[in-house]
Amino acid sequence: MVSYVTAEAAPLRNTGSIRLYGAEGFAGMHRAGRLVAECLDALVDVVEPGLPTQVIDDFVRDFALKNNALPATLNYRGYTKYTCTSINHVVCHGIPNDKPLRDGDIVNIDVTLIVDGWHGDASRMYAVGGLKRASERLIDVTYESLLRGIKAVKPGNTTGDIGAAIQTYVEGERCSVVQDFCGHGVGQLFHDAPNILHYGRPGSGVELKPGMIFTIEPMVNLGRPHVKVLSDGWTAVTRDRSLSAQFEHSVGVTETGCEIFTLSPKGLDKPTAPAAR
Numbered sequence: 001m002v003s004y005v006t007a008e009a010a011p012l013r014n015t016g017s018i019r020l021y022g023a024e025g026f027a028g029m030h031r032a033g034r035l036v037a038e039c040l041d042a043l044v045d046v047v048e049p050g051l052p053t054q055v056i057d058d059f060v061r062d063f064a065l066k067n068n069a070l071p072a073t074l075n076y077r078g079y080t081k082y083t084c085t086s087i088n089h090v091v092c093h094g095i096p097n098d099k100p101l102r103d104g105d106i107v108n109i110d111v112t113l114i115v116d117g118w119h120g121d122a123s124r125m126y127a128v129g130g131l132k133r134a135s136e137r138l139i140d141v142t143y144e145s146l147l148r149g150i151k152a153v154k155p156g157n158t159t160g161d162i163g164a165a166i167q168t169y170v171e172g173e174r175c176s177v178v179q180d181f182c183g184h185g186v187g188q189l190f191h192d193a194p195n196i197l198h199y200g201r202p203g204s205g206v207e208l209k210p211g212m213i214f215t216i217e218p219m220v221n222l223g224r225p226h227v228k229v230l231s232d233g234w235t236a237v238t239r240d241r242s243l244s245a246q247f248e249h250s251v252g253v254t255e256t257g258c259e260i261f262t263l264s265p266k267g268l269d270k271p272t273a274p275a276a277r
Helices: 023-043 053-066 133-151 159-172
Strands: 004-006 018-020 084-087 090-092 106-115 118-127 183-185 192-196 213-216 219-221 227-229 236-238 244-246 249-253 258-260
Touching: 018 192, 023 053, 023 106, 023 118, 023 213, 023 249, 023 258, 053 084, 053 106, 090 106, 090 219, 090 244, 106 133, 106 244, 118 133, 118 244, 118 249, 133 159, 133 213, 133 219, 133 244, 133 249, 159 192, 192 213
Parallel strands: 004 018
Antiparallel strands: 084 090, 084 106, 090 236, 106 118, 183 192, 183 213, 213 249, 219 244, 227 236, 249 258
């Protein structure tokens, strides 16, 4: 049985109940989400061939410190970096290191910053130099799937409506949706109820109510949907070595639809657009 609880009345831990936030929570998420979006915007001019992903991690660390924010991933369940950098066939949770990016790579950068106790969580794809058409198409499909998922967010709809909107579009484009990872409630906690699956049936799952805050973060593969986690315990890759892409926003359900907390101030939510080149 799904239960909903006013955020102010809930303990600061994941109890399985779905928190409903008010105006203060939405304002806090707008502040945190804005800062994450600004960080991701700034990275557009940083990512280039030859750049080690460790430099990206250092950039996120310095950006957070300069803006009095805390990177949520640092020391989270033993994770030792400030961000995740997932390249080519890495689906998610790629660990920054000293290996340089190569021309033609695609990389997802996932940033979560804590601002005054609120977690802003978003990720985007970045083109490293010139891309092959297959890479561009995958990024286009993944970004469009995120937009379609967000469009399904309104009171009375369900989490299944979000997943169905994403899955129907992605599979219609002859790609596949990763089913091993999902979006999640977010706010004063990094990961909270409910889980947001990126596949499903219309009308299934949890009913969406005003005040809910969560991420939508579809992972889309050019090949089959199956993934495996490497021996480091974090890095998830496609089993068939096909390319994978992901976009993520943090959103809140309003009385009439939804608000996106992590929109780019510069319109660079999709950095492969001509304005970002």
